Amino acid sequence: MTRGLGLSGWVAAIAMVGVLALSAETKGDDAKDKAKSGVDAKGAFARLKTLKGTWKSQIKSDDQSPEHKELAKHDAMEPPVVYKLTGAGSAVVETQFPGTGHEMVSIYHLDRDDLRMTHYCAAGNQPRMKLDRARSTPDQFIFVFDGGSNLDPETDHHIHGLTITFLKDGKVSSAWEGYADGKKASTTTFFLSKQESENPSHASPAKAAVAH
Numbered sequence: 753m754t755r756g757l758g759l760s761g762w763v764a765a766i767a768m769v770g771v772l773a774l775s776a777e778t779k780g781d782d783a784k785d786k787a788k789s790g791v792d793a794k795g796a797f798a799r800l801k802t803l804k805g806t807w808k809s810q811i812k813s814d815d816q817s818p819e820h821k822e823l824a825k826h827d828a829m830e831p832p833v834v835y836k837l838t839g840a841g842s843a844v845v846e847t848q849f850p851g852t853g854h855e856m857v858s859i860y861h862l863d864r865d866d867l868r869m870t871h872y873c874a875a876g877n878q879p880r881m882k883l884d885r886a887r888s889t890p891d892q893f894i895f896v897f898d899g900g901s902n903l904d905p906e907t908d909h910h911i912h913g914l915t916i917t918f919l920k921d922g923k924v925s926s927a928w929e930g931y932a933d934g935k936k937a938s939t940t941t942f943f944l945s946k947q948e949s950e951n952p953s954h955a956s957p958a959k960a961a962v963a964h
Contacts, residue, residue, distance in 0.1 A: 791888045793867040799890070800844050800860055800867075800916075803835040803924065807944040809848075815930055815938035833944055848942070869895055871911050877903035879911045891918045897931075906934045922946065 808830040834847045843861040848854075858871045867883035879900035888894045895914040903910045912931035918924055923945045930938040 796867050797862050806947045807833045808947050809833050809942045809944050813940035815940050877910050
């Protein structure tokens with residue numbers, strides 16, 4: 753009887769070791785998966801802040817709307833895109849085509865565990881977007897539509913999504929997805945490279961180092 757109970761105890765112990773090993777392996781796999789995809793909003797915002805400064809841009813677009821025809825006039829001049837911090841560093845302000853009739857501003861900020869953005873478009877509407885943390889990676893931030901003002905997403909032309917990609921050569925691309933009649937209509941991509949000498953009106957006291 754005693755020997756039988758001892759055998760049962762060994763079987764139970766071996767089974768427990770197996771369960772613990774499987775649990776540890778599963779946690780390891782989960783950690784690897786989390787490292788491969790998904791981002792923390794605070795970490796993403798911290799990286800956005802490293803964009804502070806003036807960038808020159810090259811633009812590629814398949815947009816045929818009247819709004820884009822005006823935008824295309826500025827393309828040959830490598831129009832600047834300026835990033836600055838405001839609100840004691842609590843918001844990042846992105847300005848495209850500064851000082852022109854096509855100037856547009858986007859403001860990024862944290863909202864508890866989310867990273868949000870409002871785009872003040874030359875089209876006269878203000879789409880709002882939120883970082884899709886699950887689909888984003890440390891080098892690519894995917895923002896998805898989260899409502900807006902002065903627009904009907906089922907009919908009006910508006911920006912519906914944004915993907916910001918940090919490239920290996922220190923450059924950055926931002927792809928803006930336009931919607932019309934409730935479906936994707938175009939993509940306009942800004943390819944950004946940091947200006948060596950910044951416009952004094954937009955210059956920052958010190959340049960932030962890009963960090964992962």
